[in-house]
Amino acid sequence: MPVDRERVEQFLFREAQLMDEHRFDEWLALWSEPALYWVPSNRDDLDPAREVSLIYDDWVRLQLRIARLKSGFAHAQEPRSRMRRLISNIEIEDVGDWEIVTHSNFLLAELRRGKQDLFAGRTTHRLRPENGSFKLISKKVLLVNNDEPIDNLTFLI
């Protein structure tokens, strides 16, 4: 299948907006089993069976993460982060009919409790074409600062 770059961009931009605006259910609806939402800790390449990650959510933990964020008891998001992020440098790897891999950079401004932080990184998305758009199968986020103290990463990245 020829990859339609505009559709891929639309998907990534939409995902970014849903994360920025805490539209949790809509974000979760982008996903499909088997899911892996992965943010490595300390370095980009690691063996998750031997090294710790910041986020290593399978399908179940992903559902629970969203339920927690919606619960009203996730104090680290009370007050909530205000966020806007830019998605750029999008590269598309055409893997086959059933899956597309994309790499993109992001720059996120996050404001909470009077403190504004910048997060930057590179994300790999695995997407499955479905009904003219895509489903998200896995997402791996390589944070520039994954070896530095990160005070609060309880929003969607």
Add this chain to the structure above:
Amino acid sequence: MLSRNGLDYESLVKEDRVHISVYTNPAIFTDEMDKIFHRGWVYVGHRGEIPNPGDFRLKRIGRQPVIMVRDQQGEVHLLLNRCRHRGATVCQREQGNTRSFRCMYHGWTYLLNGDLGGVPSMDGYGEGFKREDLGLVKVPRVGEHRGFIFASLSPAGIALDAHLGRAKEEIDLFAGMSNADEVEVVSGVHKYSYQGNWKLAAENSMDGYHPSIVHASFAQALMDKITHVPTPEQQRVDRNFAAFRGNAKDLGNGHVMLDYRMRIYDPLNGDPAPEVRAVTPEGEARLNNLDRRFGADRAANMLREGGTHTFIFPNLILIGVQMRVLQPLSVDRTEVCLYPTLLKWLAPEVNAIRLRSHEAFFGSASFGGPDDSEIFERVQDGCAVELEPWQLMSRGLHRERHEDGMIVGDLSDETTQRGIWRQWKKIMMQGEVAARSMRKRGAGAVAIKRG
């Protein structure tokens, strides 16, 4: 009685309350660095962080930067990270492997044991130059228990063994009775900081009163998991934090623990919990030992999710599978490092589930820890209210009991906080002379650079 800098610790710390200035006064912070962190025993790191000859890690004892390094013979050295020439740090990387430490100002080079090796253009120095006197300064006292390395910058004082006392047994359980080299501490670090005093994290780590409130969302996640994974194993997970039973214990010397027998940590993922099995004969023996002492279920949980819940005064916390180290940066800023551990003798899938259990509750993006940090910042903000400057620590005072030479309270009682404060006060009120001499040598500014 006023201490020399006019701080009246006797009236700031009462049996049932503490004054907020202990969290906000920069002069008290400076005094703490001198008396607690620069004179007493502090936890530095674990042998398992530097498994190979030449491995090093940068650490800090109070404010002072220290290199923890393993030499070719396997001996661990703690060297102050400061060139003996004109004082540049000789090691810049947080961790790595090296054959020597070279100062990149004028090129003096130090061996792994700290001895001064090469000095460029030696002809510039006369006969009085004694190379053997100019090695990196070694931390005066270093002690070890099961690979846990503690240090004191004071040449004299209580022995480590006496300082640790009953806490040693909890270290043993944390390590699953493994020997020092069977504990692996190479799984990365979770690091975060918060805008608040370091003692807020110490108190909270041993607070059995807060989980049902602060961690309501985690309790809910445990409950919700069963709708996704309705297995009998999952049915057994304890869910009602408020109904938890157990004891808060004061082990002495400021070491305190929460003693409970329920499962809390859970990977919150879809896979069934792996059977706990050993892959070495030694591991088999350790597993049998724990089975006999605690029963198979509890032993398995201890190995999958953690074997103790203990604070070792002043900066080490053992919870779940992690060693947690408190690094005070200034009176209202603290950095925290979490080191998840693996056990060499456990099957790989069990070690993996240790990491997943850890990640679910701990770390900057987890379901638990960030909510605690948020509360620390709220408490620090609350310290601005001076009209009523006390924090109550009286919970359970009326029902405390003495058992086996320990003060024991209900799981949700502030027995643990009182134990920490008792030691804090004892140390802060003593040792004026030594603290003064430390200050004369220049203890520096109040805040230190992170990292």
